[in-house]
Amino acid sequence: MQGPLIDTLARQGVTRRAFMKYCATLASMMALPPAAGRAMAEAMAAAPAAAKRPSVIWLPFQECTGCTESITRSHSPSLEGLIFDAISLDYQETLMAAAGHQAEEALHAAMKANEGKYLLIVDGSIPLGLDGAYSCIAGKSNLEALKEAAKGAAAIVAMGSCAAYGGIPKANPNPTGAVSVSDIIKDKPIINIPGCPPIPVVMTGVLAHFLTFGSLPELDGKGRPKAFYGETIHDRCYRRPFYDQGKFAKTFDDEGARNGWCLFELGCKGPVTYNACATVKWNGGTSWPVESGHGCLGCSEPDFWDAGGFYKALSMPADPLKMVANAAVVGAAAGVAISFANRGKKSAAKSAHETTTLADLEK
Numbered sequence: 019m020q021g022p023l024i025d026t027l028a029r030q031g032v033t034r035r036a037f038m039k040y041c042a043t044l045a046s047m048m049a050l051p052p053a054a055g056r057a058m059a060e061a062m063a064a065a066p067a068a069a070k071r072p073s074v075i076w077l078p079f080q081e082c083t084g085c086t087e088s089i090t091r092s093h094s095p096s097l098e099g100l101i102f103d104a105i106s107l108d109y110q111e112t113l114m115a116a117a118g119h120q121a122e123e124a125l126h127a128a129m130k131a132n133e134g135k136y137l138l139i140v141d142g143s144i145p146l147g148l149d150g151a152y153s154c155i156a157g158k159s160n161l162e163a164l165k166e167a168a169k170g171a172a173a174i175v176a177m178g179s180c181a182a183y184g185g186i187p188k189a190n191p192n193p194t195g196a197v198s199v200s201d202i203i204k205d206k207p208i209i210n211i212p213g214c215p216p217i218p219v220v221m222t223g224v225l226a227h228f229l230t231f232g233s234l235p236e237l238d239g240k241g242r243p244k245a246f247y248g249e250t251i252h253d254r255c256y257r258r259p260f261y262d263q264g265k266f267a268k269t270f271d272d273e274g275a276r277n278g279w280c281l282f283e284l285g286c287k288g289p290v291t292y293n294a295c296a297t298v299k300w301n302g303g304t305s306w307p308v309e310s311g312h313g314c315l316g317c318s319e320p321d322f323w324d325a326g327g328f329y330k331a332l333s334m335p336a337d338p339l340k341m342v343a344n345a346a347v348v349g350a351a352a353g354v355a356i357s358f359a360n361r362g363k364k365s366a367a368k369s370a371h372e373t374t375t376l377a378d379l380e381k
Contacts (some may be wrong), residue, residue, distance in 0.1 A: 081142030107207030147195030
């Protein structure tokens with residue numbers, strides 16, 4: 019395997035073996051077959067220097083730049099950064115050198131030259147209040163900019179919970195009238211990568227899939243890639259055994275907390291939150307919120323901020339044994355009720371039959 023990307027990585031101290039391992043790991047995380055790892059590596063590495071790299075346009079709207087910070091916060095050497103050696107990031111206000119009218123010229127030139135082919139990334143919610151005046155770029159509202167850029171896009175990535183679901187800007191009382199990308203654009207493929215912010219490898223994984231296969235990965239009912247959002251935090255949490263044993267921390271500094279017991283009673287939203295934090299983790303796989311002693315806030319779910327109750331337990335039995343026992347009692351009661359109902363129906367049917375028969379005999 020050879021190519022400009024491999025040469026660039028070699029200069030950065032990244033070996034071919036490390037590159038292949040990264041692609042294989044990425045394919046595994048996305049639940050792709052083993053051969054997909056090599057396919058990803060070859061697709062990114064084989065393109066000649068003169069080949070036109072896929073164009074990516076990143077539009078920032080009502081956001082805090084946390085998603086951009088997240089995707090750039092990978093440990094050195096930045097293996098995730100290799101994705102950006104395989105694409106042409108033609109517009110990203112935070113990362114690009116150009117500014118002002120030069121940046122806008124670069125944006126429109128990229129849109130024109132790659133019409134129908136570029137991948138559009140949207141970061142942040144879109145305000146509709148005051149005719150979009152709450153957030154404008156180059157004299158255009160976010161709404162105008164989104165509609166203009168979406169026309170020529172091959173697909174759209176809603177990066178972060180704000181773009182995917184409206185996020186914190188949409189939280190009550192939502193003074194700016196913030197909405198998500200999918201609330202506005204209805205005629206383009208949209209993939210949601212929620213999180214506040216999303217995990218870096220989830221973002222780059224979706225980009226790698228698009229680069230390799232020219233399509234978006236399989237999505238769930240909320241437009242998220244199933245590979246990363248297919249299971250709850252709770253299902254993959256290393257504290258899950260304590261939940262099953264009914265062992266819960268009551269405060270953040272009690273003996274249970276020090277022993278690593280389940281944080282359910284301290285408001286952890288892991289049982290209702292779908293994300294890969296428990297397996298992929300953060301900061302190069304170093305840790306994640308629950309491992310650091312704080313419950314999940316559910317930031318990858320719609321309206322997570324309005325749901326609130328970050329330190330209030332979910333309205334379900336905390337004791338799994340009690341939950342099973344209650345289910346058994348309810349099931350038994352239901353069974354008894356059905357049995358009596360069936361007996362009643364048979365008795366009534368029998369009486370009706372006997373009555374009818376006697377009436378017939380009397381005739």
